[in-house]
Amino acid sequence: ASDTDRMRRGYLDSNTLSQIDVIVANVPYKRYSVVVYFGADGPDRAGSVLANGSAEVFFKTDALPGSIFNPLVQATATSAATAVRSSFAVISGVTGPTCTISLKENGPNIGFNGFQIIEEASACPADLDGDGAVSASDLSALLGSWGSAGGDIDGDGTTSASDLSALLGAWGACE
Secondary structure, three states: OOOHHHHHHOOEEEEOEEEEEEEEEOOOOEEEEEEEEEEOOOOOOOOEEEEEEOEEEEEEEEEEEEEEOOOOEEOOOOHHHHOOOOOOEEEEEEEOOOEEEEEEEOOEEEEEEEEEEEEEOOOOOOOOOOOOOOOHHHHHHHHHOOOOOOOOOOOOOOOHHHHHHHHOOOOEEEO
């Protein structure tokens, strides 16, 4: 099976519960996207998905009789009223070493098929704590990592004066 087929092979069913939570610990990325695959044994079952308290992405399930999935269709709706038949959602800009992925449903038998966690390239490499700004906490992290790879901003493998210079040059809100 292809990678996509493998992501759609699982089926964690809520069995009439209103929400399924999958908790992933020790996520190694500062900022990442979560791709969630979902489905049902019938079409038009309403639900939504979110990760770490993000905005919900709403969908209706997309399945043919016999649980055969249609081609991948991304859910992008911001309300239940605008949801269309979909089979996966992408939630970007997620942070934190633990990721709670929640699948909510407005009816029984929506399945949580699989998920991927994909590192996002940082738009602001000097933002070492991932809070959206280069500030004193980033400076503290850099100085605490001096001589190791922990505060490496310039990609040379060690935290040094060139990283300090890059951090100070990027001071302020990340754009």
